[in-house]
Amino acid sequence: MTALASSARPAAAASSQARRPDLSSALPVSFRGLRRTFGTGGSAHTVLRDIDFEVERGEVLAILGPSGCGKSTLLRATAGLDAPSAGTVNIGTTPVQGIDPRCAFAFQEPRLLPWHTLQANVAIGLPKSASAKDGKAKVARLLELVGLDKFAKHRPREVSGGMAQRASLARALARNPGVLLLDEPFGALDALTRIKMQDLLLDIHAAEPTTVLLVTHDVDEALQLADRIVVLGKETGREGDGATIVRTVVVPGERPRDRGSAELARMRSSLLESLGVEGN
Amino acid sequence: MTHPGNPDLTGNSVTPTSAQGLAATGVDVTTAGAAQPPAPDQGGHTPANGWSPAGVLDKGWARLLLGLLLPAALIGAWQWSTSAGLFSVVQLPPPAMVFEAAADLIQRGELGKHVAISTQRVLIGFGLGAGLGLAFGALVGLSRVADVLLAPTIGALRAVPSLAWVPLLILWMKIGEDSKVTLIMIGAFFPVFTTVSLALRHVDRNLVEAGRAFGLKGLKLLTTVQLPAVVPSVFSGLRLALAQAWLFLVAAELIASSMGLGFLLTDSQNNGRTDRLLLAIVLLAVIGKITDALLGVAEKWAVKRWA
Known part of the structure; x- marks a missing residue:
């Protein structure tokens, strides 16, 4: 495992200089007025609302948010595993209707047969x-x-x-896949394995550039992997409603990024604040 | 083992197998954390040196020999009680007489016929019944619509005692192979149906969702994900069904037949041939056990392959 990660590094570094050589299979994703409500009548509760967002082809987008804020629901709607209550998800120019063959999903658990x-x-x-x-x-x-x-x-x-x-x-x-959907794929792994997996993901993205939607609750992971980060959460004053996009952050710098950089550290504490974690 | 479609019984037989499967997975996952994958040897409980009772019990030949201890003791007790004159020859003939009865029937070429026709009926009835049970069990277990539409009717049909079908089957199909095979089919259907439909409802949702996410659906999803996941339950259903098939065979043959082990039972009863009667019982026990053991071998292979 170690051998793989370290031997693959130079290749990844080289290809990130000649950035994204081939985007032919990557597809853009757009969310239009997406809303998801579970249940009906009095027991109905809205998880997601008013999601309007564009993901560029070949972009790595991290979706951050506290647990239960609908991150996975957003990803499942993109894959067609779940149907939104209102609004649409478009991949390329066509809307997602039912399980979409242009997407591929990696779950939090391996889910191998x-x-x-x-x-x-x-x-x-x-x-x-x-x-x-x-x-x-x-x-x-x-x-x-x-x-x-x-x-x-x-x-x-x-x-x-x-x-x-x-x-x-x-x-x-x-x-x-035109769109690779990753639902906290490294969440259950130990810290060391997680870092190796993150590096592997960067290598893979360099070798097979595709649009990546990565759900995570790990701010460092998002800063390390993503071109942009969206933060899902509840707007102040509308806590009763579902979560929506409360913040979008463009992460500067070429990958792989220095895990110790001061700029990233500042972004990290700012993002943690958005997630409701005070202090530092 | 032979209560017709007893839900408790079938329920019980599902749970332990899946629990075992989980336990086995847990163990393997922890051992697999090491850099090298664990050796594939699963049955290596035997210490390399020295003798241990558990080690001997794992050996096939030892298990066979030990399993034969009780039957041998029973035959001994049987021999002793008859030679001591505890029973009259009509009540309980000695083992040797039963053996002679077997030799006699073999010589006349009748025993083979009885055994062959009974086995044939069981296998055909079991095959058809289990096949239908699997198909309907899959349908009801996977489709909510089918569940709502079919399950109450099938449940009511299961509640009909087996012998209640006999007059109707004879009226419809006359006394022939069809009516007997149909009765056995009915007997084999329900255990498979019940275990399969219940087990399919409890297949790991995550695995099914993963399958669907990669474009599997319908029959392909069933054969790729759902059926392999319920293999242990399918086999416990099949083994119950096989026991039921033998039960229903004897019921069918006792009532109306001119051949088969059930016929040998009634015929011997009518002629006061207790030796042949005992022979038929022993044969039913032995053949029933052999077919079950064969199914057990298939189960072992399948569980190893699919679980």
Whole structure:
């Protein structure tokens, strides 16, 4: 694992200088008046409201917010796993209706099929159009990209949590997605593995640039990975309503960014303040 | 084991298997944290040196021998009680007489016929019933519409005692293979239906959602995610169904047949041939156990493959 992360570093650095060589498969996403209410009548409660936002093609967008603020709901609406109560999500120029083949999802848990090998699990992500031969080659390439080529024949329970999460990432990439949706994909990992996974994600994004929507509650992770950060939360005075976008931040600097930079530290405390964490 | 479609029984048989599965996963995950993947050897409880009772109990041949202890003791007690004159020969003939009865029936070529036709009926009825049980169980377990529409009717049909079908089946299909196979089919249907429909409702939602997120739906989702996830439950349903199939076979053959082990039972009863009667019972026990063991082997393989 260590070997992979460190050996892949120079490649990532090189490609981020020649920024985003190929954006052919990346797609822009736009949210128009998105609202999601659960339940009906008296028990109805709105989770998200008035989400109007554009994500550029190839952009890495982090979605920050306190837990329960509808971050995952936003992501699920983009994937078509959940239907908004009002408004639309557009990918490219067409709206999302039902599960969208242009998206790929990596969940907080790996969610691999325990009876399949990692290889077979990654293959589940392949688009329907893929031929058997191309699919096999692609799975092999992705397993190599996430450093699991030696574990292709292992079952998920035979590998560590971080490895399973990497397989889950490879499965999402196998879809060749226009939009990659990551729902706190590193949240359940230990700190060291998380940093390695973040680096891996940057490498992957450099190798296969796609639009990335990353839900996280980790401010540092957002600052490290994203081009822009949106903060979801409740507006003061409208706490009874659902969460909406309360802040948008453009993160300066090329990736990989210096984790100790003073500018990022300032942004960090400012973002934490937006999230309702006082102090520092 | 043979209560027709007892929901408690089927419910119980689902839970422990899935609990075992969870426990096994938990253990594996913790051991897999190490840099190297754990060795695939799952059954290595036996210490490398020395003798341990648990180690011997894991050996196939030892289990077989120990399992045969009680039957051997029973035959011994049987032999002893008959030679001591505790029972008349009509009440309980000695083991040797039953053995001779078997040899006699084999010589006349009748025993093979009885066994073959009974086994054939069970296998066909079990196959059809289990297949339908799987199909309807999948439908009711996965579709809320099907659940609302079908489940009350199927539940009511399950409540009909098996033998109540016999007159109707004979009226409709006459006394032939069809009516018997149909009765066995009915017997095999319900355990599979119940276990499969219940288990499918409890498949890990996260896995199903992941499958859907990657474009799986309908039959493909069923065969890729849902059915593999319920393999242990399917097999406990199948084993119950097989036991039911043998039960219903004897019911069918007792009532109307000219061949088969059930016929051998009634025929021997009418002719006062207690030796043949015992022979039929022993054969039912042995063949029933063999078919169950074969299914058990398939289960072991399937659980290892899919769980």
